[in-house]
Amino acid sequence: xEEKREPKIVGFLCKWCTSAAADLAGTSRMQYxxxxxPIKVMCSGSVDMSYILRALLMGADxxxxxxxxxxxxxxxxxxxxxxxxxxxxxxxxxxxxxxSERIELKWISxxxxxxxxxxxxxxxxxxxxxxxNDFTKSWNx
Amino acid sequence: MNKRIGVFICHCGLNIAGTVDVDAxxxxxxxxxxxxxxxxxxxxxxxxxxxxxxxxxxxHKLDGFIVANCSPTLHEKTFRTIAIKLGMNPYLVxxxxxxxxxxxxxxxxxxxxxxxxxxxxxxxxxKLERNIELYTQRVGLTKRALVIGGGIAGIQAALDIADGGYxxxxxxxxxxIGGHMAQISETFPTLDCPxxxxxxxxxxxxxxxxxxxxxxxxxxxxSGFIGNFTVKLRQKARYVDWDKCTGCGECIxxxxxxxxxxxxxxLCKGTAIYRDFEQAVPSYPVINKEACLYFQKGVCRVCEKxxxxxxxxxxxxxxxxxEKIGAIIIATGYDLMPIxxxxxxxxxxxKDVVDGMQFERLLASxxxxxxxxxxxxxxxVPESVVFIQCAGSRDPETHYPYCSKICCMYTAKxxxxxxxxxxxxxxxxxxxxxxxxxxxxxxxxxxxxxxxxVVYIRGKVSKVFKRGDKLVVWGADTLTGxxxxxxxxxxxxxxxxxxxxxSLNLASKTRLATDKFGWFSEAHPKLRPVESVTGxxxxxxxxxxxxxxxxxxxxxxxxxxKVLALFSNEYIESDPVIAQVDPEICNxxxxxxxxxxxxxxxxxxxxxxxxxxxxxxEGCGACAATCPSGAISHRNNSRKQIFDMxxxxxxxxxxxxxxxxx
Numbered sequence: 001x002e003e004k005r006e007p008k009i010v011g012f013l014c015k016w017c018t019s020a021a022a023d024l025a026g027t028s029r030m031q032y033x034x035x036x037x038p039i040k041v042m043c044s045g046s047v048d049m050s051y052i053l054r055a056l057l058m059g060a061d062x063x064x065x066x067x068x069x070x071x072x073x074x075x076x077x078x079x080x081x082x083x084x085x086x087x088x089x090x091x092x093x094x095x096x097x098x099x100s101e102r103i104e105l106k107w108i109s110x111x112x113x114x115x116x117x118x119x120x121x122x123x124x125x126x127x128x129x130x131x132x133n134d135f136t137k138s139w140n141x
Numbered sequence: 142m143n144k145r146i147g148v149f150i151c152h153c154g155l156n157i158a159g160t161v162d163v164d165a166x167x168x169x170x171x172x173x174x175x176x177x178x179x180x181x182x183x184x185x186x187x188x189x190x191x192x193x194x195x196x197x198x199x200x201h202k203l204d205g206f207i208v209a210n211c212s213p214t215l216h217e218k219t220f221r222t223i224a225i226k227l228g229m230n231p232y233l234v235x236x237x238x239x240x241x242x243x244x245x246x247x248x249x250x251x252x253x254x255x256x257x258x259x260x261x262x263x264x265x266x267x268k269l270e271r272n273i274e275l276y277t278q279r280v281g282l283t284k285r286a287l288v289i290g291g292g293i294a295g296i297q298a299a300l301d302i303a304d305g306g307y308x309x310x311x312x313x314x315x316x317x318i319g320g321h322m323a324q325i326s327e328t329f330p331t332l333d334c335p336x337x338x339x340x341x342x343x344x345x346x347x348x349x350x351x352x353x354x355x356x357x358x359x360x361x362x363x364s365g366f367i368g369n370f371t372v373k374l375r376q377k378a379r380y381v382d383w384d385k386c387t388g389c390g391e392c393i394x395x396x397x398x399x400x401x402x403x404x405x406x407x408l409c410k411g412t413a414i415y416r417d418f419e420q421a422v423p424s425y426p427v428i429n430k431e432a433c434l435y436f437q438k439g440v441c442r443v444c445e446k447x448x449x450x451x452x453x454x455x456x457x458x459x460x461x462x463x464e465k466i467g468a469i470i471i472a473t474g475y476d477l478m479p480i481x482x483x484x485x486x487x488x489x490x491x492k493d494v495v496d497g498m499q500f501e502r503l504l505a506s507x508x509x510x511x512x513x514x515x516x517x518x519x520x521x522v523p524e525s526v527v528f529i530q531c532a533g534s535r536d537p538e539t540h541y542p543y544c545s546k547i548c549c550m551y552t553a554k555x556x557x558x559x560x561x562x563x564x565x566x567x568x569x570x571x572x573x574x575x576x577x578x579x580x581x582x583x584x585x586x587x588x589x590x591x592x593x594x595v596v597y598i599r600g601k602v603s604k605v606f607k608r609g610d611k612l613v614v615w616g617a618d619t620l621t622g623x624x625x626x627x628x629x630x631x632x633x634x635x636x637x638x639x640x641x642x643x644s645l646n647l648a649s650k651t652r653l654a655t656d657k658f659g660w661f662s663e664a665h666p667k668l669r670p671v672e673s674v675t676g677x678x679x680x681x682x683x684x685x686x687x688x689x690x691x692x693x694x695x696x697x698x699x700x701x702x703k704v705l706a707l708f709s710n711e712y713i714e715s716d717p718v719i720a721q722v723d724p725e726i727c728n729x730x731x732x733x734x735x736x737x738x739x740x741x742x743x744x745x746x747x748x749x750x751x752x753x754x755x756x757x758x759e760g761c762g763a764c765a766a767t768c769p770s771g772a773i774s775h776r777n778n779s780r781k782q783i784f785d786m787x788x789x790x791x792x793x794x795x796x797x798x799x800x801x802x803x
Contacts, residue, residue: 008790008791010787010790010791020214022241022242022246023212023214023238023241023242024241025241025246026212026240026241026242026243026244026245026246027241027245029245029246029248030246031246031247031248031249031250032246034243034246034247034250034253034254034256034257037257037260037261037264037789037790037791038238038242038261039264039783039786039787039790040213040238041762041778041783042718042760042761042762042775042778043761043762043763045736045761045762045763045766046761046762046763046765046766046775046778047766048765048766048780048783049766050780051780051783051784051787054784054787055787055790055791058787058788058791059791060787060790060791071666074665074761075738075759075761075763076654076664076674076738077738077763078738078761078762078763081736081763081766081767085766117246
């Protein structure tokens with residue numbers, strides 16, 4: 001058996017803020033768990049609910065969506081769209097008794113390398129504690 | 142794309158190779174389906190590195206390639222340029238960011254850094270497999286600007302564009318250009334009179350060969366998009382033939398109908414046939430139909446009788462003109478909130494409670510009393526004046542939460558001018574804070590406080606009421622903690638600035654974004670302050686938010702320079718990484734239209750199928766994420782591509798043995 005299981009985190013990172021923050025964390029040599037698997041998207045508002053569901057159903061232990069801070073979205077309101085979508089998705093999860101804490105939406109600006117590293121660390125720790133995502137037991141893609 | 146993919150792995154010196162086992166990585170990447178060529182190199186971005194990539198693409202007949210190196214913000218363009226030189230579509234080149242997002246942040250876990258780099262490369266290959274060739278769209282443009290609003294913002298913007306060599310249409314709904322600045326007595330902090338500093342600019346506008354004036358006109362309809370607008374303008378019936386009129390003013394002098402003068406803020410009477418003010422540009426009058434005796438009662442026609450040029454035409458009609466335009470500057474300015482809403486200050490009830498602009502007219506040498514301050518009710522010289530700042534501004538409970546920005550300064554100026562006018566008069570100013578953050582502003586306020594002896598009271602006024610022929614002001618001095626009662630002759634309210642009355646209408650015609658108060662929204666609050674959210678529209682002056690004259694002029698020149706930059710192109714080239722509709726799948730629900738922040742996706746009025754305007758679309762992908770039927774896709778970021786990348790991301794790590802494993 002694995003002694004310490006590393007969770008799988010799929011990160012949908014917006015090109016303008018959070019992906020740039022991840023770049024900055026790297027440039028600053030900040031260390032964070034490699035468990036995050038980044039997928040760069042143009043905007044957090046382009047993250048379809050199905051992307052999050054798909055990731056969780058395919059075995060991700062958590063999904064991190066990173067966008068620009070309110071009022072800073074490169075596309076004006078994409079982050080608000082993401083916020084609404086994720087709020088809806090989380091409430092659906094709660095209704096179905098699924099673990100909505102496995103979905104995390106964070107505003108991380110391009111200057112917040114440290115916040116990115118800290119967010120990944122915290123999310124990683126939380127998911128390690130929760131253990132493996134059991135969605136895949138109920139559904140099979 | 143066809144599936145001959147090359148992968149180039151950069152060592153970046155030891156930046157990548159020091160943490161990632163690049164040899165193990167090369168071996169693992171070589172086993173991936175569709176990868177026909179893998180090569181490592183110490184610095185891919187160097188000249189020999191680029192040549193190596195170029196040669197390999199030719200030699201191995203690659204259909205597309207991946208560079209696994211630093212962040213795409215650094216060298217994506219470098220390698221896409223190589224592709225263009227080789228005749229390959231640049232959108233078949235992708236960057237796998239294995240430095241910033243793997244070797245550096247995981248430098249203490251090199252085995253993971255290698256595995257993660259492989260994962261990032263695999264995901265990028267999956268994306269590239271479904272990338273399609275994209276081509277930028279080129280659209281021509283009309284190098285002709287429309288400036289809406291002829292105040293100082295519009296005047297400055299029009300002059301700058303016209304001086305740049307392009308044609309400008311300057312539109313104002315009033316008879317004359319000049320806007321609010323023409324109404325002001327003197328300007329802070331230098332005390333120049335607008336007649337001295339603005340009328341030369343107005344004349345320049347009138348005489349400029351590149352400027353076409355459309356006064357007494359309004360926007361009827363705007364269609365099209367950046368570079369290619371079609372604008373319908375309604376030129377209101379003037380009842381005076383401006384081609385014949387000489388501007389002599391004989392008709393104005395003889396007009397027997399005396400409605401209140403709008404230019405003088407209803408403080409005195411004007412005439413039914415009028416021009417806004419003496420220095421009006423153009424100087425030709427118009428007839429106010431509502432006030433004209435001939436139009437209302439069918440008698441009079443005095444103007445017609447006295448006109449030496451036979452320019453009066455009672456049969457005049459509105460004319461709709463259509464113009465082709467490339468860029469539009471919104472310079473629609475502001476109004477002051479109607480003070481009737483400030484009943485606690487007696488506004489609307491007492492004639493001697495006036496707003497800031499009315500007091501400007503009382504001070505102005507072109508005003509109702511030729512610059513001698515008199516109070517409106519009985520023309521008595523006011524022995525004292527109480528100024529109330531933040532009347533409606535900074536009042537989130539009942540009126541507007543924002544600061545109107547100019548009131549601290551114009552109130553200080555008005556108090557100073559009043560003291561210069563009525564030497565023995567007393568001036569009191571109620572304020573919350575003094576905001577004097579402009580060049581020479583703080584010094585000006587100091588001067589008003591110290592040299593002019595104006596009394597500043599920090600606090601708010603609770604009530605203004607009448608006692609005899611005096612007004613009584615009740616307030617609180619929050620510095621001493623005492624209540625204050627002042628008997629005065631005149632009360633001036635520095636009432637809140639609000640967007641001009643026409644701007645809401647214009648916002649709905651242009652579908653431009655505004656904030657909740659109606660100020661036009663800029664594309665980015667810090668970095669794109671003069672561009673509107675929608676391409677081709679630019680903002681100048683107080684149409685965007687309260688601001689003073691120097692800021693307005695600077696912003697107008699900024700907007701004009703954006704227009705000039707646009708016009709220096711022969712065509713508009715658009716980024717092709719945008720949304721795309723599959724008309725076969727579109728179910729005509731229109732959700733895409735409602736989420737698009739740029740008005741770029743619209744349902745075709747006939748077929749009701751969504752269509753993307755390739756020039757307006759910024760490629761955010763919000764519509765694709767909203768489309769319930771999956772008809773809209775984000776080019777080269779399609780659902781299938783993201784799903785493929787999710788599959789890679791959620792797989793277990795490949796078991797690769799790296800040199801770091803002991």
